[in-house]
Amino acid sequence: MSLRVKALGIVGLALVVVSAALYVVARSVTLDNAAELERASARENLERALHALSMRIERLDETNLDWASWDDSYAFVQDGNEAYVESNLVEETFGALRVNLITFVNGSGQIVWQQGLDLESEEEMPVPDRLRAFAWPDDPLLQHTDLKRGTKGLLLLEERPLMLSSRPILTSEDEGPRHGTLIMGRYLDEDVIAQLAASTQLSLQLRLLDDPALPRDFLAARASMTEQTPIAVHPLSSESVAGYTELDDFSGEPKLILRVDMPRSIYATSQGSLRVLVLALLGVGVGLGLVVLVLLETLVVSPVAKLSANVRKIANGQSPSSRVAVSGNDEVAALAVNVNGILDALAEHQEATERELAARMETEAELREHYTRVERARSEARAILDAATEAMILVSPSGVVTAFNRSFASRILTGRPGEIIGEHLEVLTAHFERLFGVEVGAVPLMAGTAPNREGVLSLDVLQRWPERRELQLTSTPVHSGDGSYVGRLYTFRDVTRDREMGHLMSDFVSQVAHDVRTPLTSIRGYVQMLLDGESASISPTQRRHLGNVQRNADRLAALVDNLLDSAQLEAGEMRLDFSDVDLANMIREVSETLRPQVEGKDQTLTLALDEGLWPVLADALRLTQVVDNLLSNAYKYTPPGGDISVAARNRADDVVVEVRDTGVGLSEGEQAQLFTKFYRARRTEDRKTEGTGLGLAIARSIITLHHGDIWVESTPGNGATFCFTVPVAQRVPATVGQGTAGRAGRSGQPDVLRASDRDRR
Secondary structure, X not given: OOHHHHHHHHHHHHHHHHHHHHHHHHHHHXXXXXXXXXXXXXXXXXXXXXXXXXXXXXXXXXXXXXXXXXXXXXXXXXXXXXXXXXXXXXXXXXXXXOOOEEEEEEOOOOEEEEEEEEOOOOEEEOOOHHHOOOOOOOOXXXXXXXXXXXXXXXXXXXXXXXXEEEEXXXXXXOOOOOOEEEEEEEEOOHHHHHHHHHHXXXXXXXXXXXXXXXXXXXXXXXXXXXXXXXXXEEEOOOOEEEEEEEEEOOOOOEEEEEEEEEEOHXXXXXXXXXHHHHHHHHHHXXXXXXXXXXXXXXXXXXXXXXXXXXXXXXXHHOOOOOOOOOOOOOHHHHHHHHHHHHHHHHHHHHHHHXXXXXXXXXXXXXXXXXXXXXXXXXXXXXXXXXXXXXXEEEXXXXXXXXXXXXXXXXXXXXXXXXXXXXXXXXXXXXXXXXXXXXXXXHHHHHHHHOOOOOOOEEEEEEEOOOOOEEEEEEEEEEEOOOOOEEEEEEEEEEOHHHHHHHHHHHHHHHHHHHHHHHXXXXXXXXXXXXXXXXXXXXXXXXXXXXXXXXXXXXXHHHHHHHHHHHHHHHHOOOOOOOEXXXXXXXXXXXXXXXXXXXXXXXXXXXXXXXXXXXXXXXXXXXXXXXXXXXXXXXXXXXXXXXXXXXXXXXXXXXXXEEEEEOOOOOOHHHHHHOOOOOOOOOOHHHHOOOOOOOHHHHHHHHXXXXXOOEEEEEOOOOOEEEEEEEEEHHHOOOOOOOOOOOOOOHHXXXXXXXXXXXXXX
């Protein structure tokens, strides 16, 4: 586009801008005044329509007053005589009164007589539910604090507006007492609207505010209404304008919106005047534009054209060192100097761009190499997961499946079609219920623990389909390299073979223990006879040797008893004989039995038992076994001169017992395995202490059978505190069957065995 064309465009644009500015000013003066006149006229017409509607409701109220203040109505509402109905409440009465509804209510809020009539079809119509029963005495339609005044207005019933009047029923002299209420109503239908439009000579429309098909102009008008401006005026087209206002019902809430239409005659006249003014302005502007064009051609366009020719020569020559010739001392000369400066800057920018492009290409190559390493690492991680024999599934904190390995697909997802990556765990609900049963609740369990960023979950589940297998479900949190929480990895490990081997080993141990017990009993008996001198006198050396035999036989007997107890617990065959047990007395007896040994090591044994310690419902023999085991361990692992204490206190629904010592203490790793069978600490000083590693495992199982918990609190070098709880007598079932310490699914126990929270510490 040439400079001359641009100059012509600028002049034309200036002409248009000036004309537009003058038009805006003229429109602001003329059309805005016309619009204000239109709004005032619309408000006046709306007020006329509202007055006509108010007068229509007033006439309905006057009609209701004539009937309510009448001796016959006064008597009818009390006795409900049929003569009154036959002579007054007929179809012609509805037509004469121009009402759709009449309701007589007595002084107790009971409807004496009620009927609705369609005036057009003259057929009986149903009465809306709102007027078929009243909440006496609080219904606002029945409340009349002033007997001389009634209640009137609009009421929205079943999506239909109703003009309604409620009057107290009095005598013909307007005297009380009030014997009830007379309610008359007329639907504000199209016939009534048409009558109002005819009486006011206005075009009226009435719509419900909550009408889903409410036209856009009604919605726009309603949005512009406020408490200060309850009337809105909006043009419908260039030929008509409308006024809007909301109508309230009895509750004072807006329910309807009324529109009044009228022609825009004032606005049309103002537009004609504006068109004449615009034509005059265009004529003056064209003359001025021609003068300005001539001046621009002489003073600006010609010098700039020469400068453009010089720049074009430089461009065609494709020489970076060429520059524009500068002549004169005006703005065009200054422009030439600036052009030369731009050419210098362009040369520098081109060099910088080439350097930046080379650096970007190098960065892209590094990114491609990094992406290749990431993809290789991802493939290796996937291969490691697929190589694992355990079934694994990774779940995000929100419960969405993000990954699973080949073993999970083949062992857990067997028989389930469809992809689950990106889906919530809930899609597996039906499949998991088929695999594990409804009572396990595997999906809610996994979805509930997925947001947990800490801790390890471990529990046993029994798979029922397509084959019966015992699985160990383990859950561990997974974090990314930057420490952010990714989700939880759930691992299903098949422990069926391990459990079967464990049970075989338990059966074997039980059989061996029984086989050993018989000859061991004979050995202990004969040794005791020799020590008592019943068979022959023995020398001191022989007595010392027999004492060693007796002590080792007693140790072996204790080992056999522990093995038998462990086998019974493992098989779920240990039965408990429950009775009310005085726990405080039991603790004292066990403490007194052990006190000589404690004092022999120069140790101190103290008791701190709450006064009024509640009795517990327990097997006295087995609970004594637990207390004895904990006290014996404290004695064994506390060095000479140490302190041992036993405390017991009442809690909300159980009794808590604590056995504290000042021994060497336990590490977190030792605490995690302490209640495992045959586990003993690896420290040399602990290895020297006598023990089988079965006592704490048996104690834990016994406490579990008592519906209690057992746990340990310790830090290395600061001793240990062993705690257990036993429910109080009235909270424990009167009879307890086989224990739940056996393997899952045995003896009719649940298929999921969960360790208590304290056991996991």
